[in-house]
Amino acid sequence: MIHPIRPVILAAAAAATFATAAPARAEPTLAPHRAVYELKLRETRGSSSVDQIRGRIVYEFTGAPCEGYALSFRQVTEIGNSEGETNVSDLRSATWEDGAAKSFRFTAQNYLNQQLEKDTDGRAERGADAVKVTISKPEKSDKGFGEETLFPTEHLRKILEAAERGDKLLSAAVYDGSEDGDKVYDTLTVIGKPETAEPANLEAAAKTPELAKATRWPVSVSYFERGKAPDRDKKDSGGEQTPIYAMSFDLYDNGVSRAMKIDYGDFVLDGELKELKFLKATVCK
Structure with a gap:
């Protein structure tokens, strides 16, 4: 799952009731792969001055449960406005996540017109009752988040597990080290019917x-900003909450994504899969 493109699993009450009687499902097997996506402007909204966008995402995912998961991500985007100005954003990030989701390391650099705008570095450790984050860049600090917080690959596995069960929704608090590494995001995932x-x-x-x-x-x-996600138990709660951004895509059972749409509110991007290479998988003993 691409993150430019974040616990709580929303299982149906019946699924929870009969969980002890159902056979155990194997954890999703995530395929190591390198994917390249071409970004194009789909639409603009409101008073946005953006009138052209093009870019590319390079996403490389490797690892296995026994050695942890590594992700290398780069998104380069050229944005033009109605005044004829053009800016180039270059986001580069690398993360490593323990296979048991006990530890998470992250580093990211964001360049604007080839000038470094932000440099982030830190790590998170899951304890018995909390997730402790230690940030070394941009400023040294410590943060603490609830034990229910998921890391990105763990979140992807939970989405696939929910999809396999036939669940339609998944609500989760996710920590991915983005921005200054000091935030947890509330997420709401909507899952459609399986297709083959x-x-x-x-x-x-x-x-x-x-x-x-x-x-x-x-x-x-x-x-969503923490505490601002819709309450799934209230039928009329979804009309006022606005996400920071949203992504839609086709998600395969091996973790590969295609047909992306990234909605930033003021504008929406399409992400077309242009290259895909499966990489050698580690066989865990």
Whole structure:
């Protein structure tokens, strides 16, 4: 799952009731892979002065439960406005997450027009009753978050587990080290029906044996300021909460994503899968 593109699993009451009687499901197996997405402007909203955007995401995911998961991410975006001005944003990040989601390390640099605007570095450790974050950049600080907080790969696994169960919603607090590394985001994931037939708009890069055999789900993940996510138990609670941003995509059962849409509020980007290469997987003993 791309993060530019974040616990609490929303299981149905019946699923919770019969959990002890149901056979145990194997944890999702995430495929190491390198994916390249081409970004294009889909639409603008309101008073946004943005009139053209193009860019690219390079996403490389490796690892296994026994050695942890490493993610290298780079998003370069060229943004033009109605006054003829153009700015280039270059976000580079690298993370490592323990296979048991006990530890998480992150580093990120954000450049604007080739000038370093932000440099972030830190780590998070899960204790018995809290997640402790130690930030070394941009400023040294310590933070503490609730034990229910998920790390990014753990969040992806929870989404896939919920999809396999047939759950339609997943609510989770997620820590990913973004911004200054000092925030947890509330997320709400909406999961559609599973699909196996090849979609009509399938990108050439996605025509691989690995994806041809995989189940996929249409997924939408919205990210909210802490405490501002909709209350799923209140039917009329979803009309006023506005996410910081939202992503929708097709998510395969091996963790690969395609057909992305990234909604930043003022504008929306499409992300087309242009390259996909599966990497050698580690066999855990």
